Amino acid sequence: MGDTVRVSTSTPVAADAVLVGAADVARAAAEEDAPGLVGEHLGVEPDDDRVLTHLFATLDPAYRGWRWAVTLARAPRVRVATVDEIVLLPGEDALLAPDWVPWSERLRPGDLGIGDLLPTQADDPRLAPTFLTVDGDDDEREVAFELGLGRRRMLSFDGRVDAVERWYAGNNGPEAPIARAAPASCATCGFFLPLSGALRQAFGVCANEYAPDDGKAVSVDHGCGAHSEAVVVPASPSPPPPLIDEFGIDVVGGPFGHEPGSVGDSDNAEPFGHS
Numbered sequence: 001m002g003d004t005v006r007v008s009t010s011t012p013v014a015a016d017a018v019l020v021g022a023a024d025v026a027r028a029a030a031e032e033d034a035p036g037l038v039g040e041h042l043g044v045e046p047d048d049d050r051v052l053t054h055l056f057a058t059l060d061p062a063y064r065g066w067r068w069a070v071t072l073a074r075a076p077r078v079r080v081a082t083v084d085e086i087v088l089l090p091g092e093d094a095l096l097a098p099d100w101v102p103w104s105e106r107l108r109p110g111d112l113g114i115g116d117l118l119p120t121q122a123d124d125p126r127l128a129p130t131f132l133t134v135d136g137d138d139d140e141r142e143v144a145f146e147l148g149l150g151r152r153r154m155l156s157f158d159g160r161v162d163a164v165e166r167w168y169a170g171n172n173g174p175e176a177p178i179a180r181a182a183p184a185s186c187a188t189c190g191f192f193l194p195l196s197g198a199l200r201q202a203f204g205v206c207a208n209e210y211a212p213d214d215g216k217a218v219s220v221d222h223g224c225g226a227h228s229e230a231v232v233v234p235a236s237p238s239p240p241p242p243l244i245d246e247f248g249i250d251v252v253g254g255p256f257g258h259e260p261g262s263v264g265d266s267d268n269a270e271p272f273g274h275s
């Protein structure tokens, strides 16, 4: 055999001498499963009475640090080892995938795609059950919905605080670079539509299609360069008088003048035509 056998001392179960000496049986079983990929013998780990696992390095480059674990067992008063199980297990320096994280913890804002469904937990802290329910006919339900009633759950206090803090600290709050460079705040902008309810005093919706935040909730102290009063366009100046007058004419002699006759030009006290 020639392999150095190291017996793990981390378990109180005594290593079975017959099974410890059956490393060749374990190696042959591993070789049968993975021909050419079974390396040096790394040791044994007693599992139970007459049950023991031999460990071998793997030569598979894709599994660096992993070990072949061949479990042997024998029946009482039988000195023949039988192969129980062969598996490839990670060692201490094995390359492993990161720990699995549930999707609900992996989810990030913006991950939801078109057609995706995102269920909320029954005890989602952002939502609170509404205790006013509508049991009437369709017309009554429709009226209730128009009034904002009839939903099973609504934003809880925690959910509301979360939203306010998120909006205020984000790109739609007063500290956003575009707001710091704005000439005035949304509160004085004609495109600002205040929200209804308790958030009215702090937030509204931008309704300027040329603003980066069009259609988004913005704080009253947010702002941008598209503020309705940011730039007052001056009235168009009146055109200067023409340098060349192409409308007036001066008639001098020629066919449009008149030849001197019996009445002089200076004798014009009497009107022309009838007396």
Ligand code: SF4
Binding pocket: 184, 185, 186, 189, 190, 191, 192, 193, 205, 206, 207, 208, 211, 213, 214, 218, 222, 223, 224, 225, 226, 227, 228
């Ligand atoms: S146009 Fe600019 S200043 Fe006006 S509401 Fe929208 S984000 Fe605020």
